[in-house]
Amino acid sequence: MSLLVRGCVVRVFYYNCNFVTAKLYKRTSYLLPALKKSTLRNKNDPNPLSSHEDQARGQPVSFENMVDSRRNEAFRSILVQVQSEQSCCDLHKYCSQYGEVKGMHHYSLPGSLHFVVVEFTHRSSVDHILSVSCYVNKTEVIPVWSPFLWFRAPKKALQPKGSASQLPSLVETNGNSTPTPVELKSWMQAAESFSDQILILHRATSLSDLGSRLRFLTARQIELALSGLFPQVTVLPFGSSVNGFGKTACDLDLVLLAGKRQTAVRF
Numbered sequence: 001m002s003l004l005v006r007g008c009v010v011r012v013f014y015y016n017c018n019f020v021t022a023k024l025y026k027r028t029s030y031l032l033p034a035l036k037k038s039t040l041r042n043k044n045d046p047n048p049l050s051s052h053e054d055q056a057r058g059q060p061v062s063f064e065n066m067v068d069s070r071r072n073e074a075f076r077s078i079l080v081q082v083q084s085e086q087s088c089c090d091l092h093k094y095c096s097q098y099g100e101v102k103g104m105h106h107y108s109l110p111g112s113l114h115f116v117v118v119e120f121t122h123r124s125s126v127d128h129i130l131s132v133s134c135y136v137n138k139t140e141v142i143p144v145w146s147p148f149l150w151f152r153a154p155k156k157a158l159q160p161k162g163s164a165s166q167l168p169s170l171v172e173t174n175g176n177s178t179p180t181p182v183e184l185k186s187w188m189q190a191a192e193s194f195s196d197q198i199l200i201l202h203r204a205t206s207l208s209d210l211g212s213r214l215r216f217l218t219a220r221q222i223e224l225a226l227s228g229l230f231p232q233v234t235v236l237p238f239g240s241s242v243n244g245f246g247k248t249a250c251d252l253d254l255v256l257l258a259g260k261r262q263t264a265v266r267f
Contacts, residue, residue, distance in 0.1 A: 067236065074216040076102070077119045078126055078147040084114050088171050090153045091116060098132070099125025105210050107176040116151075117175075117213050145224060147217065175210035178248050207246035215241045215252055222254065230258045 061069075082091055085106055095101050100121040108114045120126055126147060133149060135141055179187075184204055191197045219235040226233045239253035240246040 063242075067242065070212060070216045070242075071220075071236075072123075073119060073213060074220040075123045076121070076126060077117055077213065077217060078129065078149055079214075079217055080116050080118060081150045082106075082114050082116055083151075083153065084112075085173055087114070087151060087153055088116060088173070091118065091151050092171065094151070095120070095125075095129065098129040101170065104171040105175045105213060106171065106173045107210060108174065109176075117210065117217065119213075146221065147224075148221065172210075175208065176248075179204050205247045207241065207248060207250065211246070211248060212241070218252060219254055222256075226256075226258075233258045 080091060082088070085108070088104060088106055092101060092104060095118050098120075101118060102121045103119045105117040105119070106114065107116075130145060130147065135143060184201070187200050187204065188197050191200055215237045219237055222235045223233055226235075234257040236255050236257065237252060238255050240250050241252055
């Protein structure tokens with residue numbers, strides 16, 4: 001098995017959704033079973049809140065600290081394309097050879113494309129695993145240093161259906177799952193007030209933890225691509241991706257900081 005390489009910042013702002021989260025739990029408790037069932041992102045963890053939301057419940061987190069935390073995650077993470085959800089076990093075993101794995105976040109895209117964000121405990125583990133990664137054919141690609149990889153597991157029969165329950169507890173599956181229009185409509189109709197509908201809509205469609213991770217990984221990839229010419233370049237998401245108003249599949253706004261010059265780039 002092996003990994004293959006695929007060819008305006010606000011200074012004082014508190015990123016804290018405690019009030020909204022608390023009201024949501026209080027006023028929509030009768031809908032929680034349905035919400036949890038649909039938006040559950042970790043089959044082994046009944047708590048649908050991300051680790052960052054858990055931290056925010058203790059005390060306010062400054063905007064700068066939140067951005068630094070997400071950037072550190074990106075520095076310690078790789079994005080790996082796998083054959084299916086069942087590949088997570090083999091991928092975890094392989095990655096553990098190069099450092100302690102802190103978490104794995106699986107998601108899929110149309111066309112049976114599966115990906116896993118692997119977060120290590122230490123940044124050096126990413127450098128190590130990239131140093132031992134290879135290319136399918138160097139004569140057909142331009143060699144690059146990239147955290148976007150493809151995992152080639154040993155040839156073997158697919159695991160029996162239902163074996164996903166045997167995944168390590170740190171593996172989150174189907175991280176990009178969202179409620180269907182029918183589910184969302186039923187929750188909205190069952191709400192007791194218009195305010196409850198707003199809270200339900202926010203919880204069901206807001207940007208997930210995985211969505212935030214992928215945005216900062218994208219920024220990191222652009223940094224790596226530009227670092228040859230601009231060693232001090234910094235690329236940061238801004239707007240709805242980081243201010244708490246982002247929703248699933250929203251656009252990604254990026255700002256490029258290169259020395260004293262600041263150029264906003266919109267995708």
